Amino acid sequence: LSIRRQRQDVYKRQIVKALDDREKKIAEQLEAARKSRTDAERERSEYVYKNERFDQQRTALLMQAQNDAEHEREKWLEAARAEVDRLREDWRQALQIEQCSLHRELMRQTQNQVFAIARKVLADLASESLEQRIVEIFIQRLHAADESEKNRLTLAIQASSEPVVVRSAFELMAEQQNMLERTVKSEFAAEASIKFEVADELISGIELTTNGHKLSWNIADYLASLEHSLDRVLAANALATPESGDAHHAAG
Numbered sequence: 001l002s003i004r005r006q007r008q009d010v011y012k013r014q015i016v017k018a019l020d021d022r023e024k025k026i027a028e029q030l031e032a033a034r035k036s037r038t039d040a041e042r043e044r045s046e047y048v049y050k051n052e053r054f055d056q057q058r059t060a061l062l063m064q065a066q067n068d069a070e071h072e073r074e075k076w077l078e079a080a081r082a083e084v085d086r087l088r089e090d091w092r093q094a095l096q097i098e099q100c101s102l103h104r105e106l107m108r109q110t111q112n113q114v115f116a117i118a119r120k121v122l123a124d125l126a127s128e129s130l131e132q133r134i135v136e137i138f139i140q141r142l143h144a145a146d147e148s149e150k151n152r153l154t155l156a157i158q159a160s161s162e163p164v165v166v167r168s169a170f171e172l173m174a175e176q177q178n179m180l181e182r183t184v185k186s187e188f189a190a191e192a193s194i195k196f197e198v199a200d201e202l203i204s205g206i207e208l209t210t211n212g213h214k215l216s217w218n219i220a221d222y223l224a225s226l227e228h229s230l231d232r233v234l235a236a237n238a239l240a241t242p243e244s245g246d247a248h249h250a251a252g
Helices: 002-125 128-144 147-159 174-188 219-251
Strands: 164-168 194-198 205-210 213-218
Touching (some): 128 164, 174 194
16 A cells, blocks of 8 residues: 555656646746747837838938938039120120220221311311411410420520421412511511421321420311320220119110
8 A cells, every 4th residue: 555655646646746846837838939939029029120221311312312302403503604695695795896896996997087087178278378467376375385395495495506496288488487486586586497388197286396396276286186086985985884884684
């Protein structure tokens, strides 16, 4: 009986141990399953999170690329507009300069033609009465010279060993030459000899020269002065026109 009981106890212990081992193994399997499920859930969460981050980054990159592309497009358009404006302005200025140049050239040609006609008409109108009047006007000019001019001519006459030269567009008559000699001697207190010459280029005029100094009255001087005045006006207009055009363009 005792041996039987011992065997029963052994079987019982074996059964309990087997049950305990089985329960422990089941617990381990459940724990492993739980851990696997937790790991799987964590991995799934990480995967979802990474996918969401990837989607967000991809969306941000696409938006950045679109913004950069739009910015570059605006830069290119702005550069193209600036280039078109520059070319248009260059063309406008070139056209304006060409128009001004053409206008100045037409004005200069007209001016030259007018003065050429004026000189020809004055030369054709020369007569004895006109020549006499020119001599009288020149003598009046000698009388009317201011003191500084008279002193300058007097010193020039006295310092020169050469004769005083009186040039005229026409040949002076003896009486006219005498009048001029008396005027020169009385106005400039000089005993220098006087040499009379004819100079066609004077165009209805007369001049006195001595030792590099000159006193004159002739219509050619008036024409030349008028020509120079017109040239200055044309030059001033040529400078002012581009500036006014730029101001108008800037205002527009």
